[in-house]
Amino acid sequence: MSDTLLDVRDLGKRFGGLQAVDGVSFQVRSGHVKSIIGPNGAGKTTIFNMVAGAFPPSAGSIMFQGRDIASMPSHEITRLGIARTFQNVKLFRGMSAIQNVMVGRHCRTRTGFLGAALRMPHAISEERRIRAAALEHLEFVGLSDIAATDAHSLAFGQQKTLEIARALATEPKLLLLDEPAAGLNTRETEEIAQLICRIRDTGVTVLLVEHDMSLVMNISDEVMVLDFGSKLAEGLPREVQNDPEVIRVYLGAEYVAE
Amino acid sequence: MDRFDWKPFAVLSVLLGYLFVFGKLYTLMLLTRAGMYCIVTIGMCLLVGYAGQVSIGHAAFYAIGGYTSAILTIRYGVPLWGGLVCAVALSCAVAFLIGIPTLRLRGHYLAMATLGFGVIVYSLIHSSIEFTGGSSGISGAPPLTLFGTNLAEDGGIFYFLFVWINVAVFMLLAGNIIRSRPGRALMSIHGNEEAANAAGVNTSAFKLKVFVLSAGMAAYAGFLYVHYDGFIGANSAELMLSVIFVAMVAVGGMANLWGTLCATVLLSLLPEFLRRTQKVKAADLPDFIHNSLGLSDTQIFKLIQKFQELDVLIYGLIIIVFMIFMPQGIFTGTADMFRTLARRVRAVRGKRRVSDAS
Numbered sequence: 001m002s003d004t005l006l007d008v009r010d011l012g013k014r015f016g017g018l019q020a021v022d023g024v025s026f027q028v029r030s031g032h033v034k035s036i037i038g039p040n041g042a043g044k045t046t047i048f049n050m051v052a053g054a055f056p057p058s059a060g061s062i063m064f065q066g067r068d069i070a071s072m073p074s075h076e077i078t079r080l081g082i083a084r085t086f087q088n089v090k091l092f093r094g095m096s097a098i099q100n101v102m103v104g105r106h107c108r109t110r111t112g113f114l115g116a117a118l119r120m121p122h123a124i125s126e127e128r129r130i131r132a133a134a135l136e137h138l139e140f141v142g143l144s145d146i147a148a149t150d151a152h153s154l155a156f157g158q159q160k161t162l163e164i165a166r167a168l169a170t171e172p173k174l175l176l177l178d179e180p181a182a183g184l185n186t187r188e189t190e191e192i193a194q195l196i197c198r199i200r201d202t203g204v205t206v207l208l209v210e211h212d213m214s215l216v217m218n219i220s221d222e223v224m225v226l227d228f229g230s231k232l233a234e235g236l237p238r239e240v241q242n243d244p245e246v247i248r249v250y251l252g253a254e255y256v257a258e
Numbered sequence: 259m260d261r262f263d264w265k266p267f268a269v270l271s272v273l274l275g276y277l278f279v280f281g282k283l284y285t286l287m288l289l290t291r292a293g294m295y296c297i298v299t300i301g302m303c304l305l306v307g308y309a310g311q312v313s314i315g316h317a318a319f320y321a322i323g324g325y326t327s328a329i330l331t332i333r334y335g336v337p338l339w340g341g342l343v344c345a346v347a348l349s350c351a352v353a354f355l356i357g358i359p360t361l362r363l364r365g366h367y368l369a370m371a372t373l374g375f376g377v378i379v380y381s382l383i384h385s386s387i388e389f390t391g392g393s394s395g396i397s398g399a400p401p402l403t404l405f406g407t408n409l410a411e412d413g414g415i416f417y418f419l420f421v422w423i424n425v426a427v428f429m430l431l432a433g434n435i436i437r438s439r440p441g442r443a444l445m446s447i448h449g450n451e452e453a454a455n456a457a458g459v460n461t462s463a464f465k466l467k468v469f470v471l472s473a474g475m476a477a478y479a480g481f482l483y484v485h486y487d488g489f490i491g492a493n494s495a496e497l498m499l500s501v502i503f504v505a506m507v508a509v510g511g512m513a514n515l516w517g518t519l520c521a522t523v524l525l526s527l528l529p530e531f532l533r534r535t536q537k538v539k540a541a542d543l544p545d546f547i548h549n550s551l552g553l554s555d556t557q558i559f560k561l562i563q564k565f566q567e568l569d570v571l572i573y574g575l576i577i578i579v580f581m582i583f584m585p586q587g588i589f590t591g592t593a594d595m596f597r598t599l600a601r602r603v604r605a606v607r608g609k610r611r612v613s614d615a616s
Contacts, residue, residue, distance in 0.1 A: 052456060078458035086456075092449025094513060095442070103446045107458025109439055113467060116438035117431040127438050170458050 012059035038226035083172035101134040104169025293421035301472030310448030315372030318379035321495035323477025324484035349477030395491030511587015
């Protein structure tokens with residue numbers, strides 16, 4: 001399980017006069033949990049957006065399983081096996097929790113307008129499979145008891161977890177989690193950490209952006225530190241933690257004392 | 259797939275059956291027209307209500323359907339089914355061409371594009387007189403026949419049935435769509451387009467498909483109209499009608515097929531109610547109005563006439579009132595209202611019982 005799943009080279013993104021990401025290269029190994037940390041505005045989410053296809057990079061390449069996905073639309077990237085969650089939760093308004101997860105099955109199913117309108121046998125059986133799979137994913141993240149609840153009326157922590165279930169429903173090989181613990185209390189953060197480990201144990205590779213250092217250091221196989229759009233350090237959590245440069249710009253002196 | 263809900267269909271059939279047997283011919287005619295509008299708004303409910311893509315040009319697709327079939331059948335002797343196929347195909351093709359550049363983007367570009375498109379179609383119909391008859395329109399379109407029966411005969415009672423059977427079929431198909439994969443894709447676009455993309459939905463493709471579908475349905479309604487009435491005029495492409503279609507979906511509660519159906523029937527009968535009130539003569543008005551306003555009969559007559567031209571304003575007012583007080587639509591909104599009312603009545607009764615006991 002040490003082959004490279006994602007290979008990012010010389011990635012750059014310029015927004016007008018701002019160089020948000022500048023020549024960043026990194027790899028994510030299959031089966032690993034890799035974290036990207038760094039101060040606000042360091043370009044972490046921008047990298048996520050480019051890997052997920054929300055917008056194309058200005059420079060560099062993004063190879064996923066040997067294919068360049070740098071200019072692919074995001075729905076195709078999702079079908080290839082990269083799913084994501086959002087920093088500020090983006091669930092579908094007006095849809096129940098299970099419906100949100102069922103949308104995640106979209107890229108693995110085929111029923112079109114005609115098949116659905118005429119209730120063809122294959123459409124009916126596929127619909128049954130979609131619902132069953134969505135329920136399984138809800139069970140996996142521990143939300144099966146609120147399946148019918150409107151997604152937007154859920155508690156914030158549940159919304160974040162639901163987003164993960166929706167992403168898992170697309171059957172990703174690589175899961176991008178953008179600050180999954182932001183806004184959660186200690187107990188919820190602990191639950192998210194356990195969930196991420198369980199996701200990794202199912203064979204899904206995880207790329208994580210997170211500010212909660214104990215979470216990052218506990219579950220990551222590898223950590224990359226960004227500052228002002230460039231890579232500052234990369235390595236095992238222990239190595240990064242003790243890197244004097246990282247301590248200076250990001251972790252702060254108190255962190256070493258802990 | 260969720261179980262299909264037969265109850266509203268049963269209510270609808272009983273209601274229409276009653277009207278069919280006991281209704282006046284004039285009422286049937288109005289409801290036939292309303293049924294045609296329902297076909298347009300069912301498609302628009304999928305587009306505007308479920309996918310959240312606003313079109314302000316669907317009257318143009320309705321007119322394209324009507325005119326295409328009328329011109330082909332009258333001038334070129336094309337059989338009716340040929341007119342139907344061409345009408346729907348042309349409308350879909352035009353929608354496809356408008357949709358490709360505008361639906362690739364997020365935001366209300368479709369509304370802008372269809373607004374412009376509607377105005378263009380209207381003025382084209384108006385100006386190309388030798389082709390469309392200009393402002394005098396086209397008349398003499400052959401009536402629709404089915405199994406050798408002229409549906410428009412006998413005051414069009416069979417047309418009434420035919421149109422409403424069509425409405426029922428479209429309701430059924432649209433309901434099936436929204437309860438399955440493509441329907442969820444449409445709702446996810448409305449819910450959050452970026453997240454829909456990330457969840458693997460090809461949002462541009464689905465927006466385009468539903469836009470083309472709704473344009474085809476509007477053209478089909480236009481076809482039904484022209485072979486019912488025999489006549490079609492430029493007013494069928496008017497901006498006002500496009501706005502009314504959007505209003506029907508909005509008043510129905512956006513993502514609500516049954517709401518849209520109810521709102522369409524109510525709003526298409528509205529001008530009739532207005533016209534009835536217009537027949538009120540100044541002299542019929544009670545004295546206190548004359549006295550309090552201090553106006554003569556002719557002045558009041560003029561005032562009434564002024565109000566009669568205001569159905570545009572009334573439609574606008576209806577939309578605003580619904581958006582503010584009943585954003586969930588007439589269907590759910592009224593149900594909610596009755597529920598609250600029932601709860602209040604129960605509360606008052608409870609209080610009374612308590613005070614009686616003490």
